[in-house]
Every structure is written in C-alpha cells, then in structure tokens.
Amino acid sequence: MTHALITGASAGIGEAFARLLAQQGYSLVIVARRQERLRELAGELEHQSGVSVTALTADLADPNAPAELTRQLDERDIRPELLVNNAGFSIREGFLESDWSTHAREIQVMMTAVTELCHRLAPAMREQGRGHIINVSSLAAFAPAAPGLLYTGIKSYVLHFSQALDMELKPHGVHVTALCPGFTWSEFHDVMGNRERMNRLPGLLWTTAEEVAEAGYNAVRAGKPVSVPGRVNRLLAGVSRWTPEALRYQLGRRADL
Ligand SMILES: NC(=O)c1ccc[n+]([C@@H]2O[C@H](COP(=O)([O-])OP(=O)(O)OC[C@H]3O[C@@H](n4cnc5c(N)ncnc54)[C@H](OP(=O)(O)O)[C@@H]3O)[C@@H](O)[C@H]2O)c1
Numbered sequence: 001m002t003h004a005l006i007t008g009a010s011a012g013i014g015e016a017f018a019r020l021l022a023q024q025g026y027s028l029v030i031v032a033r034r035q036e037r038l039r040e041l042a043g044e045l046e047h048q049s050g051v052s053v054t055a056l057t058a059d060l061a062d063p064n065a066p067a068e069l070t071r072q073l074d075e076r077d078i079r080p081e082l083l084v085n086n087a088g089f090s091i092r093e094g095f096l097e098s099d100w101s102t103h104a105r106e107i108q109v110m111m112t113a114v115t116e117l118c119h120r121l122a123p124a125m126r127e128q129g130r131g132h133i134i135n136v137s138s139l140a141a142f143a144p145a146a147p148g149l150l151y152t153g154i155k156s157y158v159l160h161f162s163q164a165l166d167m168e169l170k171p172h173g174v175h176v177t178a179l180c181p182g183f184t185w186s187e188f189h190d191v192m193g194n195r196e197r198m199n200r201l202p203g204l205l206w207t208t209a210e211e212v213a214e215a216g217y218n219a220v221r222a223g224k225p226v227s228v229p230g231r232v233n234r235l236l237a238g239v240s241r242w243t244p245e246a247l248r249y250q251l252g253r254r255a256d257l
Contacts, residue, residue: 012186144252
C-alpha cells in the first residue's frame, strides 16, 4: 500500500489534496486539529474511493506534534511515500500588535513542523529509493515583505529549504517541490480576517484549491523543484523577481492587507 500524509487536510488546499490523492489510489493519513472534519472526510473518501484513510488529530503548533505523529505512524507500520506539508495560516496584525505566542505558533506550524516532518519521514523514502515531498509555500515567497508580516519570510524559507532538500535527495530518487500558490479559494482569508477586502480582488487572480493540488502533484511527479500554479501567478512571480530591491521595498511598504 502506498501512503500519503497530508497536513491541514480539514479544509482548503489540504482537503483538495486528500480528494485528489484518494482518486490516485493512495492510502491516506490526514492531519489537522478539527477531528470531526477529518472523520467526515475520511468516511467519505473511504466510501467513494475504497482507499484506507487514517485521521490523526494534531496541533502542529505543539513542538511535540511531529515526533508524536511519527510515533503513531510507526505504531501502524505506515511509511508515507508522499508527504504534503500544507497546514498553515497567516495573521494580519503588525509584529508588535500580536503577542509572542501567536508568532511562535506561526513559526512552529509553517517552519519548524514542516522541516521536522521532512527530517523524520524522508530517511525511509531515501532508503526505498523513491518518494515525493510537497511543501506548500506561497506566491508571497516571491513578493516583497509587507509591514510587520512574518508570513512572507516564512514562505521564502519554505521555498529555499525545499529547493535545498530537493538538491540533496534527488540523486536518491526522492523529489521535493515547493508549491507556491497565489490567491486560492479556501478558508485561509476567513481565518486571517480579511475576507471582505480579498473578495474585491479581480477574479483572474484567484485559483481553486483543486487546481493548486493538481499542479503540485503533477510538479512533484515530474521532479520540478518549484511550482507556481496559474499563468497570471507565474507572470507575477517573474515580474517580482526582476523588480529592483529598492522598488520592491517601496511597493511592500504600501501593502495594505
Ligand atoms: N489560500 C491562499 O490564498 C493561499 C495562498 C498561498 C499559500 N497558501 C498556503 O496554503 C496552505 C493551506 O492553506 P489553505 O488556503 O488551504 O487554508 P485553509 O482553508 O484555512 O486550511 C488550512 C489548513 O491548515 C490547518 N491548520 C492550521 N493551523 C494548524 C495547526 N496548528 N495544526 C494543524 N493544522 C493546522 C487547518 O486545519 P485545522 O484548523 O482543522 O487545524 C486547515 O486544514 C497554507 O500553508 C497557506 O499558507 C494559501
């Protein structure tokens, strides 16, 4: 049985990955905090696709979560051949407007847990001589920093870490992709608290979670280290890369989230 582990599978892009990978015949391990949602999704996918789905409840902001997840996988003798590090969120307030515990959670969920899960699960893939890892970064990784926001820096880290890991593991048959979506319909902006403002953005800037999941899956299967889903997003990433740093700074300063 080929297993895929998806973090943040209770909504949005992670849920779309779960549906896609179940269709592809993977047995799934789905992870998030909202147990009821995971259970419902597991039941639905097992019924529809006939694959086995294990729902594991975890708060990835807990520094012990990656070790505990690995222990639960070992207990079930599950060695994922596909890892999707997708769980994430962003906070909107300025750096000093939020308390440290909020920033610490953001860093733990989107940097430390992502890195630790790769470190814990990739050795078995390397041993097998095959495996796939998708780390969900963002188009924000190509964008200028915005006032007080950690998110841009965090997603830049995910982009660069994923490329570095791909360089190390590719010779062993393990491919790593940094998936960098632009604006995607999900619960992300509801959690961030800027849904109303975001809904005013033009439709051509938006992608569906299903399109993002499909692009990520196809990219990692093709051994591409970076995937930016959507033509408009690829154009924006290209323009941003070639924009002089001083201009990027000024543009970032004016960002109003
Ligand atoms: N939507 C966008 O416009 C966009 C653009 C670029 C990149 N992204 C990235 O895409 C990824 C998925 O986001 P999305 O758009 O699908 O947002 P979403 O609909 O809000 O889903 C986020 C998922 O992450 C999980 N999660 C959040 N905090 C968690 C924690 N502490 N422990 C475990 N799971 C946690 C949530 O599950 P629970 O709440 O049940 O724990 C949920 O399943 C994120 O990394 C995000 O940064 C999104």
